[in-house]
Amino acid sequence: MIIKKSLINKSIEYILQHIDEDISIEDVANHCNFSKYHFSRIFKEETGVSVYSFIKRIKIDQSAVSLKVEKDKTITDIGLNYGYSSSNYSSAFSKQHRISPIEFKKAINSTEIANPFCPSEHNTFKSFEHYDEKIVMRRLDDFKVIYERYIGDYREIGVNWYSFMERYKTYIKSDTLLIEKSYNDPSITQLDKCIYDLCITTYEDVELENIITIKGGKFAVYHFNGYVQDIFVTFQGIFNIWLPRSGYKMDERYGLGIYHDIDRKNNYVVMDLCIAIK
Known part of the structure; x- marks a missing residue:
């Protein structure tokens, strides 16, 4: 079982x-x-x-992220970046998302978004100036981490976090960082197909099978201090409002959520939302 899981993780990576x-x-x-x-x-x-x-689904989902944030690129160019001709891309995209790339791009709302974690709530984005004032550029070091990879319902991430921390509690020290590495945008990818890693930083002398290094580099960092249910909307605001107007481009590295404090009783967290920047 461990060998199979390791194989799947290696292949997905x-x-x-x-x-x-x-x-x-x-x-x-x-x-x-x-x-x-x-x-x-x-x-x-x-x-x-x-x-x-699996490869096809990831390609289409990643291309949808590009449609969302790379406003200066044409739909044809984005399709080509992922190996599709113009007609093939439209067909494959429509089959997966039940909407054409043109309709998807038009439908991207720059003022609000539906929150899959709180579907009954009205979620409005902040202004570009709000995000720009709070975001700082930082160069993060590499992180050596103990990790577990999840493919499944993103709404269960809180439960998975607490289970993960319980399993590895002997490795959690006062300076341990909790890091979430997300591979999908949950506003695009079906929630039951999201891929993410839950990680804790560790030391050089720890020997486990599930240890990897998360590459550091340049990140746009938004310091978040608030309720868990507001993390999604804040992250989406950074992508929808700030990134397209910022002049910065996303790097091929994936986004990180670095937790500094978690108040489980009140569902309140202090964390850094980090977007990889070229």
């Missing part, structure tokens, strides 16, 4: 790092040192989908 390339099932299988047939069987057993379907 490779796919995510090369998603804007023309990667094949053979490429992923070779990276994992498995035959195409054997690897494909294990991947589907563990994830419920074929390697091809």
Whole structure:
């Protein structure tokens, strides 16, 4: 079971790092040192989908993020970046999201968003000036972390966090950072298909199978001090309002949420929302 989980994590990591390339099932299988047939069987057993379907879904979801934040690029250019011709991209995008890329881009609301965590609430974005005033550029060091990867309902992230922390409580010290690494935008990807890593920083002498290094670098950092249910809207405001007008471009590294304090009783957190910047 551990070997299979490690294999799937290794393959997903490779796919995510090369998603804007023309990667094949053979490429992923070779990276994992498995035959195409054997690897494909294990991947589907563990994830419920074929390697091809998984790659296709990730490509379309990532392209939707590009449509959202890269306002200066045409739909055709974004499709080409992910290996699609203009007609093929529109067809594949529409099949996955039940809306065409043109309609998707038009529908992006720059003032408010539906919150999947609090669907009954009205969620309005702040102004560009609000985000710009609070965001600072920082160069973060690499993080050595103990991690677990989750593919499933993003609404269960709180429950997963507490279970994860309980499993690794002996490794949590006073200076340990809790880090969430997100691979999907939950306003785009179906909530039950979101991929994210839950991590705690650790020391060089810790030896576990599930240790990786999160690459540091330049990040736009928004210091968040508020209720858990407001994290989603704040992050979306940074993407929808601040990023397109900021003059900065997203890097291929993925976003991080770095928690500094968690008040579980009141659902209140102090954390940094970090977007990788070129």
